[in-house]
Amino acid sequence: MKFDKEYTLKEVASWIGGEPIGDLSIPARGINEIHVVEPGDITFVDHPKYYKKALNSAATTIIINKKLTPPEGKALIYHKDPFTAYNKIVKHFSNFSPSNDLISDSATIGEGTIIQPGTFIGENVKIGKNCIIHANATIYHDIIIGDNVIIHSGTVIGADAFYFQKRQDGYHKMISGGRVIIGDNVEIGANCTIDRGVSADTIIGDGTKLDNLIQIGHDTVIGKNCLFAAQVGVAGAVRIEDDVILWGQVGVQKDLTIGKGAVVLGQSGVGNDLEGGKTYFGSPAKEAREKMKELVYVTRIPEILEKMKEK
Amino acid sequence: MKFDKEYTLKEVASWIGGEPIGDLSIPARGINEIHVVEPGDITFVDHPKYYKKALNSAATTIIINKKLTPPEGKALIYHKDPFTAYNKIVKHFSNFSPSNDLISDSATIGEGTIIQPGTFIGENVKIGKNCIIHANATIYHDIIIGDNVIIHSGTVIGADAFYFQKRQDGYHKMISGGRVIIGDNVEIGANCTIDRGVSADTIIGDGTKLDNLIQIGHDTVIGKNCLFAAQVGVAGAVRIEDDVILWGQVGVQKDLTIGKGAVVLGQSGVGNDLEGGKTYFGSPAKEAREKMKELVYVTRIPEILEKMKEK
Amino acid sequence: MKFDKEYTLKEVASWIGGEPIGDLSIPARGINEIHVVEPGDITFVDHPKYYKKALNSAATTIIINKKLTPPEGKALIYHKDPFTAYNKIVKHFSNFSPSNDLISDSATIGEGTIIQPGTFIGENVKIGKNCIIHANATIYHDIIIGDNVIIHSGTVIGADAFYFQKRQDGYHKMISGGRVIIGDNVEIGANCTIDRGVSADTIIGDGTKLDNLIQIGHDTVIGKNCLFAAQVGVAGAVRIEDDVILWGQVGVQKDLTIGKGAVVLGQSGVGNDLEGGKTYFGSPAKEAREKMKELVYVTRIPEILEKMKEK
Numbered sequence: 001m002k003f004d005k006e007y008t009l010k011e012v013a014s015w016i017g018g019e020p021i022g023d024l025s026i027p028a029r030g031i032n033e034i035h036v037v038e039p040g041d042i043t044f045v046d047h048p049k050y051y052k053k054a055l056n057s058a059a060t061t062i063i064i065n066k067k068l069t070p071p072e073g074k075a076l077i078y079h080k081d082p083f084t085a086y087n088k089i090v091k092h093f094s095n096f097s098p099s100n101d102l103i104s105d106s107a108t109i110g111e112g113t114i115i116q117p118g119t120f121i122g123e124n125v126k127i128g129k130n131c132i133i134h135a136n137a138t139i140y141h142d143i144i145i146g147d148n149v150i151i152h153s154g155t156v157i158g159a160d161a162f163y164f165q166k167r168q169d170g171y172h173k174m175i176s177g178g179r180v181i182i183g184d185n186v187e188i189g190a191n192c193t194i195d196r197g198v199s200a201d202t203i204i205g206d207g208t209k210l211d212n213l214i215q216i217g218h219d220t221v222i223g224k225n226c227l228f229a230a231q232v233g234v235a236g237a238v239r240i241e242d243d244v245i246l247w248g249q250v251g252v253q254k255d256l257t258i259g260k261g262a263v264v265l266g267q268s269g270v271g272n273d274l275e276g277g278k279t280y281f282g283s284p285a286k287e288a289r290e291k292m293k294e295l296v297y298v299t300r301i302p303e304i305l306e307k308m309k310e311k
Numbered sequence: 312m313k314f315d316k317e318y319t320l321k322e323v324a325s326w327i328g329g330e331p332i333g334d335l336s337i338p339a340r341g342i343n344e345i346h347v348v349e350p351g352d353i354t355f356v357d358h359p360k361y362y363k364k365a366l367n368s369a370a371t372t373i374i375i376n377k378k379l380t381p382p383e384g385k386a387l388i389y390h391k392d393p394f395t396a397y398n399k400i401v402k403h404f405s406n407f408s409p410s411n412d413l414i415s416d417s418a419t420i421g422e423g424t425i426i427q428p429g430t431f432i433g434e435n436v437k438i439g440k441n442c443i444i445h446a447n448a449t450i451y452h453d454i455i456i457g458d459n460v461i462i463h464s465g466t467v468i469g470a471d472a473f474y475f476q477k478r479q480d481g482y483h484k485m486i487s488g489g490r491v492i493i494g495d496n497v498e499i500g501a502n503c504t505i506d507r508g509v510s511a512d513t514i515i516g517d518g519t520k521l522d523n524l525i526q527i528g529h530d531t532v533i534g535k536n537c538l539f540a541a542q543v544g545v546a547g548a549v550r551i552e553d554d555v556i557l558w559g560q561v562g563v564q565k566d567l568t569i570g571k572g573a574v575v576l577g578q579s580g581v582g583n584d585l586e587g588g589k590t591y592f593g594s595p596a597k598e599a600r601e602k603m604k605e606l607v608y609v610t611r612i613p614e615i616l617e618k619m620k621e622k
Numbered sequence: 623m624k625f626d627k628e629y630t631l632k633e634v635a636s637w638i639g640g641e642p643i644g645d646l647s648i649p650a651r652g653i654n655e656i657h658v659v660e661p662g663d664i665t666f667v668d669h670p671k672y673y674k675k676a677l678n679s680a681a682t683t684i685i686i687n688k689k690l691t692p693p694e695g696k697a698l699i700y701h702k703d704p705f706t707a708y709n710k711i712v713k714h715f716s717n718f719s720p721s722n723d724l725i726s727d728s729a730t731i732g733e734g735t736i737i738q739p740g741t742f743i744g745e746n747v748k749i750g751k752n753c754i755i756h757a758n759a760t761i762y763h764d765i766i767i768g769d770n771v772i773i774h775s776g777t778v779i780g781a782d783a784f785y786f787q788k789r790q791d792g793y794h795k796m797i798s799g800g801r802v803i804i805g806d807n808v809e810i811g812a813n814c815t816i817d818r819g820v821s822a823d824t825i826i827g828d829g830t831k832l833d834n835l836i837q838i839g840h841d842t843v844i845g846k847n848c849l850f851a852a853q854v855g856v857a858g859a860v861r862i863e864d865d866v867i868l869w870g871q872v873g874v875q876k877d878l879t880i881g882k883g884a885v886v887l888g889q890s891g892v893g894n895d896l897e898g899g900k901t902y903f904g905s906p907a908k909e910a911r912e913k914m915k916e917l918v919y920v921t922r923i924p925e926i927l928e929k930m931k932e933k
Contacts (some may be wrong), residue, residue, distance in 0.1 A: 025551075098736045098799075100756075101562075114409045118447070120740050120757035120775070134470070135413075136449045136740070137753050138758045138775035152470040153449035154502065156558050156812035158390035159756070159774040162833040170807065170829040185481065187866070189447075190467035190504040191776065191854070193812040193834035207481040210505035211473040211540070211797065212526050213544070213813075215834050215852040219741045225481050228660075229473065230504070230526040231544045231562070233870050248544050249562045249580075251853070251871045251889050267562050267580040267594045269871075269889045283594075283889045283905075284917075295595075297923035301608035304615060306927060378933040425720045429742050429758070435782060445781070446724075446742035447760045462741070463781040464760035466811065496792065499780035500762075501815040504837075518792040522784040523815035523837050524855070536792050539839040540784065541815070542855045555864070559837075559855050560873045560891075578873050578905045594905075606906075614918035 001095060001177040001199055002030040009061060009075045012042060015092055016085040017065060022075030028061055030091050031177065032199040042089065045083035083165055083172065090177035090199075095123040095141040110147065113203070128184070140196065146184035146206070154191040157182070161198045161218030161236060172222070174198055178219060187229070191216065198236075205242065217254065229266070241276060251283075312488040312510055313341040320372060320386045323353060327396040329374065330559060332385030339372050342400050342488065343510040353400065355393035378480070388594055394476055394483065401488035401510075406434040406452040421458065439495070451507065457495035457517070465502040469494070472509045472547060485509055489530060494518070498543070500525065509547075516553065522562030528565065540577070552587060562594075623799040623821055624652040625715060631683060631697045634664060637706040637714055640685065643698030650683055653711050653799065654821040664711065705787055705794065712799035713819075717745040717763040732769065744780070750806070761819065767877060768806035768828070776813040779804070783820045783840030783858060796820055805829070811836065811852070820858075823879035827864065839876065850887070863898060873905075 006027045013020040029040035034050070037043045037059040044063040045054035054062050061075045063082040070076045079109070081084040083112045095106075103109075103121045110129035115121065119133050122141035131149040133139070139151075140158030151157070158180045164171035178197020183206035188194070196202055199220040205224035214228055217236035224242045226232075232246045233256035242256050247266040252258065259276025269283030281288040317338045319514040324331040340351035345361065348354045349372040355374040356365035365373050372386045374393040381387045384447045390396040406417075414432045426432065430444050433452035441461040450462075451469030453589035460467070464570070469491045475482035489508020494517035499505070501523045508512055515527070516535035525539055528547035535553045539545075546565035555569050556578040563569070570587025580594030592599040628649045637641040646921035651662035656672065656826045659665045659681040666685040667676035671744070683697045685704040692698045701707040717728075725743045731775050732751035737743065741755050744763035753771040761773075762780030773779070786793035800819020805828035810816070812834045818824055819841040827846035828837070836850055839858035847863045850856075854868045857876035866880050869888040874880065882900025891905030 007830045033373060048651050099739055099757075116431070117410055117413045118429060118740060119448070119760070120738070122757075134449070134451070135410075135433075136465075136467075137445055138740070138756070140756075140765055140775070150471075151507055152465040153451070154465055154504070154776055154813065155756075156775040156834075159771075159812040159834065162831070164810060164831055164849070171831055171849065173809065187471075187484065189473060190470040190506075191465065191502050191813050191835075193776070195812075195834070209473070209482055212467075212470065212878075213502075213504070213835060217852070227475070227482065229546070231542065231853065232529070235851070235870060248546060248564075249560070249871070250740075253870075253888060266564060266582075267578075272866075290634075292924075297927075298605050298609060298920060300923065300927065301605075301611065301615075304923075304930065305608075305611065308615065308618060308928060310331070417882065427742065428721055428724045429740060429760070445762070446721075446744075447740070447758055447778075458646075461782075464762070465776055465815070466777040475696070498782075498795065500784060501781040501817075502776065520784070520786055522780065522794055523778075523817070523834060526814075537689050538786070538793065540857070541839070542853065559857060559875075560871070577875060577893075585694075592710075609916050609920060612926075616919075616922065619926065619929060 001090065001093060001179075001197075003028065009077070012061065012089065013077045016063070016077070016088050017226070018077040018085055019067075020068065020075065020077055022070040026060060026075040031086065032059070036200060042077075042086075044086040046082040073227060073275035083167075083174075087175040090175040093177060094175070097123060097141075097264070099123070104141070116153075134190075142179045143182075144179060145182045146186065148185045149182055150187040152188065152192075152212070155188050156192070157188075157194045159193060161195050163198050163218060163236070165221075168169075176218065177203065180204075183224070186210075192216070197235070212249075223260070224294045235295070244276075293308035312340065312343070312401065312404060312490075312508075313539045320388070323372065323400065327374070327388070327390060327399050328392035329388040330378075331386065331388055332378065333381040337371060337386040342404075343370070345370070347511055353397075354389075357393040394478075394485075398484075398486040401486040404488060405486070408434060408452075410434070415452070425532065425622040429465075435495075453490045453507070454493075455490060456493045457497065459496045460493055461498040461521070463499060463501040463503075466499050466505075467503070468499075468505045469507045470504060472506050474509050474529060474547070474583055487529065489513065491515075494535070497521075503527070506547070522559075534571070555587075623654070623712065623715060623801075623819075625650065628662075631699070631861075634683065634711065635699045635796065638685070638699070638701060638710050640699040640701035640707055641689075642697065642699055643689065644692040648682060650695040653708065654681070656681070658822055664699075664708075665706040668704040705789075705796075709797040715799060716797070719728075719745060719763075721745070726763070738775075759821075764801045764818070765804075766801060767804045770807045771804055772809040772815075774787055774812040774834070776811060777815070779810075779816045780818045780838040782817060783817050785820050785858070786841060798840065800824065802826075805846070808832075814838070817858070833870075845882070866898075 009026045010024040027264040031042040042061040043059040063077045107121045107125040112130040116135040118136040120138045127145045128147035134153040138156045160176040161173040180202045192214040195214045195218040203221045207225040215233040220238040222240045226244045228246045229248040231249045234252040239257045241260040243261045245263045249267045249302045252270040257275045258274045261277045263279045265281040268285040271284040279288040282291040320337045321335040343351040364472040374388045418432045418436040423441040427446040439458035443518045447463040449467045464495045468605045471487045473486040491513045491571040496518045499521045502523040505527045506529040514532045518536040522541040526544040531549040533551045537555045537595040539557045542557040542560045545563040550568040552571040554572045556574045560578045572588045574590045576592040579596040581589040582595040590599040595604040632649045664683040665681040665769040679754040685699045710845045729743045729747040734752040738757040740758040742760045749767045750769035756775040759808045760778045782798045785796040802824045810832045814836040816838045819839040825843045829847040833852040837855040842860040844862045848866045850868045851870040853871045856874040861879040863882040865883045867885045871889045874892040880896045883899045887903040890907040893906040901910040904913040
């Protein structure tokens with residue numbers, strides 16, 4: 001996530017009760033996990049195994065549980081629990097707050113947009129023009145929705161990422177600091193769940209259409225004019241390019257890429273990157289033609305067993 | 312969908328700005344897609360490949376993008392974009408309208424029926440006697456629900472069909488003009504989604520019981536006394552006869568028929584018509600006995616490979 | 623379910639219009655299905671095939687459709703429809719009642735707990751300290767939630783069990799008399815459904831984290847620090863021990879046990895008890911290593927067929 005403005009190392013360290021190491025005026029412009037950091041970002045590391053990776057990453061400020069000399073042009077913040085410190089900074093910038101109103105005062109809603117009864121719209125939500133948000137939908141805080149978007153009833157946009165760190169006393173939650181951004185002309189069916197990003201944004205491209213009961217995980221980026229049938233589940237940090245079709249009940253594992261124009265047949269399970277322009281089937285998914293052949297081969301095993309008996 | 316009364320060719324043409332060709336007094340009693348039209352219906356065709364099919368269909372009025380001579384007893388409406396014209400007519404008859412109330416004034420609710428808080432009930436909904444609609448359910452406009460029906464929380468009845476036409480500038484939505492009709496003694500679990508028909512009705516027969524998180528697609532017709540376990544997904548235009556049991560997470564593709572008394576085991580994927588009275592398993596689903604044998608055969612491949620090595 | 627206090631055979635018989643057989647002062651402290659009864663419980667039996675099992679069970683009072691001599695220390699209640707009589711007793715103790723308020727007066731909500739708008743909280747619900755219940759969630763009556771619990775929007779806790787008895791005139795519903803009990807530090811994602819127990823309780827252990835669109839069936843007991851990814855479906859009466867991980871879209875059949883620390887990979891279907899500490903895959907699920915081998919074996923069938931042709 002990017003901050004609203006630039007802060008100094010000194011300010012950031014004071015929020016988390018950490019000890020700044022290095023130039024106190026070094027700027028912080030955002031915070032991110034180690035694998036997605038950019039210059040200006042804060043990140044954290046709490047295991048010696050990853051110290052080197054963190055120090056060599058693009059991050060400008062590293063929250064760390066050991067006192068080291070910062071690399072050239074970078075700063076450290078010493079903290080005995082960097083994970084908790086990271087969460088504290090993300091929380092500092094979150095617009096979530098207890099609400100008494102179904103529609104927050106800080107939400108902006110475009111001309112011609114219809115909000116049906118029972119729908120909740122959180123702090124700092126921006127909805128474009130000529131949208132319909134049907135009854136009993138839920139839009140958490142910090143969500144951006146384009147023009148001509150239809151969202152059906154019961155759909156939940158912006159719930160927290162399912163993202164936990166296992167520690168000795170159980171799972172600790174990584175606070176979700178990202179948003180959900182929905183393009184123009186998107187339609188989302190009933191009872192879907194589109195989680196917010198942990199540190200970046202979950203994005204649904206222009207013209208994409210989702211059926212009912214679909215799960216889209218945190219930080220996942222979906223291209224334009226995709227079509228997902230009912231009960232599809234896409235995990236976190238997946239990249240789905242334009243014009244992809246996922247048929248009903250398809251599951252997609254995290255951190256994958258599905259190429260432009262790929263078609264995945266119903267109930268398939270995607271466990272690897274898929275090249276665009278092809279059709280896939282099976283769990284795990286393969287090219288459909290190949291998988292269909294395998295299904296026929298299996299039916300020939302009795303014949304094989306019979307022939308072997310003869311010999 | 313059927314209209315509230317009979318209209319003339321002249322009236323219909325004027326709604327869509329089309330040019331009537333034929334007897335201006337020819338009556339229009341409804342509108343439907345080409346594969347389900349009946350005499351008196353309007354339909355549309357926009358591709359020369361389907362002109363003949365449309366002109367020879369049971370439809371009385373055809374919206375078409377070419378000026379032709381209408382067949383005996385039929386009329387045409389010339390329009391350069393028949394798809395958009397069709398949508399305009401469906402919209403003309405839809406009771407959807409922006410609402411400020413959770414329960415619409417035009418809804419009728421039978422004696423002894425309990426509506427729990429937070430539930431939305433749209434225009435022109437009819438609910439029978441002695442039903443319970445639990446909290447935070449959503450019943451869109453134009454839905455008919457029988458007697459002694461239980462609908463659990465979060466369930467959404469009557470969201471739009473997932474039905475799009477691919478055009479050069481992306482997917483265009485077919486407006487849903489159908490309803491949902493739910494019989495007597497039906498129970499529908501929590502967070503289910505039952506879509507309305509595109510041009511006909513989605514129907515759930517008397518005594519059928521649905522568990523939670525189930526998807527039923529547009530125009531699908533389900534018989535009496537069926538039992539569907541959680542997370543079942545049924546696509547659009549499926550016909551499921553009486554006494555069918557679908558176990559958890561079963562998926563059913565569109566335009567199929569499942570015969571009376573069929574049982575489909577958990578996680579199966581139904582891709583073809585299934586004969587009644589039998590048990591099925593697998594994705595794609597086969598007779599369970601056959602599929603179970605295949606699963607055993609696969610485990611014998613190492614033995615086959617071993618024997619072949621010996622020779 | 624356990625009663626609020628002890629009742630006599632005479633009182634119980636009067637509620638259901640049954641004929642008590644035996645000592646009228648015999649105490650009733652609860653009611654349960656035959657496979658889970660304890661001393662003091664009422665149970666029912668309506669088929670001669672199960673008479674012996676019911677009479678020899680731990681139950682103290684048996685509702686039965688034949689006049690027999692009760693075993694030593696036990697009582698019978700003769701009723702021509704024991705199933706309906708059983709339902710009547712469960713209903714007698716249920717706190718469900720029509721409500722006009724989103725938050726029931728009889729609910730108790732701990733210090734620091736945030737209830738967001740649109741959420742329904744039924745009769746006799748107890749929520750601990752420092753919880754967040756997000757907008758448009760639904761908590762039915764008689765639910766117990768611990769401290770530091772997060773429940774996301776659209777989630778439904780305590781809908782009825784999917785539990786029916788087939789009778790000549792269709793499916794008859796077993797009234798759900800159990801509760802849902804959620805431990806401390808649990809997080810439940812958006813649009814999940816956690817059904818109440820039929821006669822016992824559905825339980826989610828401390829520290830367990832559920833992603834979105836997850837189904838948990840009636841009377842299922844889940845241990846501590848489990849992790850279930852999106853769209854997992856667990857049927858009724860399942861026992862899942864501590865530290866179990868179920869990846870996305872896994873399905874678990876009823877009446878099973880999954881041992882401590884087991885990991886089940888995405889889209890697997892669990893149809894048998896699983897030993898703890900191992901990783902499983904497939905539908906039906908096997909040890910993952912074994913299943914992965916089978917997937918490779920299948921690809922070698924063409925080679926086998928080729929070789930056999932040569933001979």
